[in-house]
Amino acid sequence: MTEVTSPMSSPFSLIAELTHRCPLHCLYCSNPLEMQKSQDELSTDDWKRVFQQAAQMGVLHLHLTGGEPLVRKDLAELIATARAAGLYVNMITSGVGLTEERLASLVEAGLDHLQLSFQDIDEESANHIAGTRAHAIKLALVPVLKKFSLAFTINLVVHRMNLDRLEEFIQLAEQLGPDRLEIAHVQYYGWALKNRALLMPTEEQVMRSLPIVEAARQRLKGKIHLEAVFPDYYGSFPKACVGGWGRQMMLIDPVGQVLPCHSAAVIPGLSFDSVREHDLAWIWQSSPAFNRFRGDSWMSDTCKSCERKEKDFGGCRCQAFLLTGDAEAIDPVCTFSPHHGMLTELRVSSPDVLPVWRG
Amino acid sequence: MDINSIPRIAPGCRLHPTEEVLLVPEGTLQLSGPAREILERLDGQRSVQAIVDELLQQYPGAPADEVRTDVLSLLARMEERNVVRSS
Numbered sequence: 001m002t003e004v005t006s007p008m009s010s011p012f013s014l015i016a017e018l019t020h021r022c023p024l025h026c027l028y029c030s031n032p033l034e035m036q037k038s039q040d041e042l043s044t045d046d047w048k049r050v051f052q053q054a055a056q057m058g059v060l061h062l063h064l065t066g067g068e069p070l071v072r073k074d075l076a077e078l079i080a081t082a083r084a085a086g087l088y089v090n091m092i093t094s095g096v097g098l099t100e101e102r103l104a105s106l107v108e109a110g111l112d113h114l115q116l117s118f119q120d121i122d123e124e125s126a127n128h129i130a131g132t133r134a135h136a137i138k139l140a141l142v143p144v145l146k147k148f149s150l151a152f153t154i155n156l157v158v159h160r161m162n163l164d165r166l167e168e169f170i171q172l173a174e175q176l177g178p179d180r181l182e183i184a185h186v187q188y189y190g191w192a193l194k195n196r197a198l199l200m201p202t203e204e205q206v207m208r209s210l211p212i213v214e215a216a217r218q219r220l221k222g223k224i225h226l227e228a229v230f231p232d233y234y235g236s237f238p239k240a241c242v243g244g245w246g247r248q249m250m251l252i253d254p255v256g257q258v259l260p261c262h263s264a265a266v267i268p269g270l271s272f273d274s275v276r277e278h279d280l281a282w283i284w285q286s287s288p289a290f291n292r293f294r295g296d297s298w299m300s301d302t303c304k305s306c307e308r309k310e311k312d313f314g315g316c317r318c319q320a321f322l323l324t325g326d327a328e329a330i331d332p333v334c335t336f337s338p339h340h341g342m343l344t345e346l347r348v349s350s351p352d353v354l355p356v357w358r359g
Numbered sequence: 360m361d362i363n364s365i366p367r368i369a370p371g372c373r374l375h376p377t378e379e380v381l382l383v384p385e386g387t388l389q390l391s392g393p394a395r396e397i398l399e400r401l402d403g404q405r406s407v408q409a410i411v412d413e414l415l416q417q418y419p420g421a422p423a424d425e426v427r428t429d430v431l432s433l434l435a436r437m438e439e440r441n442v443v444r445s446s
Contacts, residue, residue, distance in 0.1 A: 012387075060380070061382075061385070061386075086376060086377075088373075112371050112373070150370055150371050151370055151372065151383075151384040153385075179441060180384055221439060222438060224441070225440065
């Protein structure tokens with residue numbers, strides 16, 4: 001039994017951003033700054049065709065997200081099509097508006113896994129971070145979820161505003177009894193980048209959190225599967241972002257543009273082909289955007305000659321661009337980057353800055 | 360997990376209809392050797408002992424001790440990874 005990591009020939013997962021409409025306005029939202037309008041969204045038939053193409057290409061996992069996927073009235077129909085095509089169907093949801101009847105229809109259609117994120121253990125703070133009163137709704141949804149046969153993951157999104165409460169936060173998750181628990185530090189893209197100075201944890205907070213996570217991992221072994229994502233601004237080597245550009249996953253935005261990752265649109269000069277005009281397999285294999293950072297010809301000599309290049313693929317292209325202005329630069333998280341020193345400054349959080357919510 | 364446990368595949372985990380993998384949340388577990396044949400028999404009714412007996416019947420001459428050890432060790436690892444449950 002080994003985990004499959006990098007099937008080069010076909011992508012492993014497809015992220016479908018069904019809509020950018022969302023009842024939440026999280027301070028760390030990963031959607032692009034310019035969101036797609038609802039009248040331009042792909043039709044039911046477009047998505048169904050795309051899911052069938054994905055399964056034929058060998059994609060195994062489909063992640064339905066948004067925005068809030070529940071906003072789509074055709075959600076059960078989309079799930080049924082994806083499942084019939086052979087995909088494993090995961091939905092990432094705020095839970096807002098999810099009744100027991102609706103959930104029953106989604107599970108009946110073939111939903112395999114549902115992920116619900118919590119913003120804090122303290123209700124007032126959780127609602128503040130989400131920009132709406134969603135915390136109590138999420139708590140009330142959990143016992144409903146547990147009536148159904150599907151995998152259930154709780155995501156705790158952590159940052160400076162809630163990291164001091166991590167121990168109690170994990171205890172809350174334990175009581176709610178999911179199959180999986182993800183503790184993920186905010187990644188600074190999209191709207192989160194706007195609030196970076198507010199959300200950036202202090203070094204002391206990060207160091208204090210590590211043994212707490214490790215203790216939870218040991219305690220929960222065999223009961224709740226725990227995954228934790230380390231904040232990469234505090235690392236010495238970059239993350240293998242999305243498993244390497246154009247190697248493991250593709251993302252389709254609400255209007256049908258296909259991207260190698262959530263934030264690839266920030267990189268100037270890239271244009272993204274649409275499933276309205278092209279077959280998904282062609283986009284994966286041949287589109288300029290997916291080929292832009294494959295292989296090592298674009299890399300600096302430092303990366304090209306580095307033995308880690310097969311591990312982290314030079315790090316995150318979006319982060320390299322956002323922090324240095326050059327999408328081909330070494331990810332500054334890497335200790336070999338000439339820009340690595342800048343992270344010391346960016347790690348300083350500013351408690352007096354004001355939060356910016358998206359509209 | 361012991362020989363009298365009644366194992367079943369955890370909610371949200373399932374065998375891929377054609378590929379040699381177990382689909383699990385956020386991932387895939389590659390199946391090797393007899394793993395698929397073992398997992399196919401987890402129905403929440405049969406005990407580990409019953410599964411071992413069936414395998415021995417299907418493969419006469421297989422060393423019983425080894426089959427029992429292999430089945431238990433696979434199921435224990437999968438239980439620790441939270442993709443198999445037992446009662």
